[in-house]
Amino acid sequence: MLTKTINKTALTLLQGNIVEVEAEAIVNAANSGLTGGGGVDGAIHRAAGPALKQECQRIGGCPTGSAVATSAGYMRARYIFHAVGPVYGHHPNPEALLKSAYQACFALAKQYHVKSIAFPSLSTGAYRYPLPEAALIALRTTIEQLQQPTSLEHVQFVLFDQRAYAIFERTLHNLLQP
Ligand code: ADP
Numbered sequence: 001m002l003t004k005t006i007n008k009t010a011l012t013l014l015q016g017n018i019v020e021v022e023a024e025a026i027v028n029a030a031n032s033g034l035t036g037g038g039g040v041d042g043a044i045h046r047a048a049g050p051a052l053k054q055e056c057q058r059i060g061g062c063p064t065g066s067a068v069a070t071s072a073g074y075m076r077a078r079y080i081f082h083a084v085g086p087v088y089g090h091h092p093n094p095e096a097l098l099k100s101a102y103q104a105c106f107a108l109a110k111q112y113h114v115k116s117i118a119f120p121s122l123s124t125g126a127y128r129y130p131l132p133e134a135a136l137i138a139l140r141t142t143i144e145q146l147q148q149p150t151s152l153e154h155v156q157f158v159l160f161d162q163r164a165y166a167i168f169e170r171t172l173h174n175l176l177q178p
């Protein structure tokens with residue numbers, strides 16, 4: 001685990017399962033139909049229970065590069081922010097879409113006055129975004145956001161495996177190099 005302070009907000013990287021992490025908002029790596037799936041999406045839907053699926057069905061969908069908020073069912077979080085990252089090799093301009101998916105989550109955090117948020121590494125599983133590039137976009141966008149006024153006191157990135165954790169750690173270290 002690694003924690004750095006950006007402005008007044010703690011930014012933590014940790015290796016683990018996002019459904020076990022304590023945060024007011026948990027970010028889901030959703031698909032544009034909000035239909036649930038494998039990876040993070042499957043884990044969150046299993047943890048949250050059937051009410052989440054119904055709420056997602058009512059919303060109906062979310063464009064790539066954007067995010068929508070729902071409640072969190074059985075999970076301890078207050079909100080799930082369903083962010084839809086690009087499918088690498090399918091969507092044109094994946095960098096802009098991945099960045100805007102993260103930005104959309106920060107906009108929701110502001111709208112709901114959220115103090116703590118946990119992100120997975122969006123698009124880097126089934127959507128095949130190369131991890132080093134995705135980590136750079138995720139962390140650069142986060143640092144940019146935390147340099148503006150924010151309700152957030154704690155931002156966590158929950159990396160599922162050792163390789164993802166190591167890449168995020170190296171990327172954050174490089175970005176914060178004076
Ligand atoms: P996407 O479809 O956006 O690529 P995935 O859920 O397939 O989303 O994968 C996104 C990233 O989340 C991958 O790096 C994957 O290893 C990781 N991941 C999978 N399950 C979990 C989990 N329970 N908690 C945190 N990260 C996870």
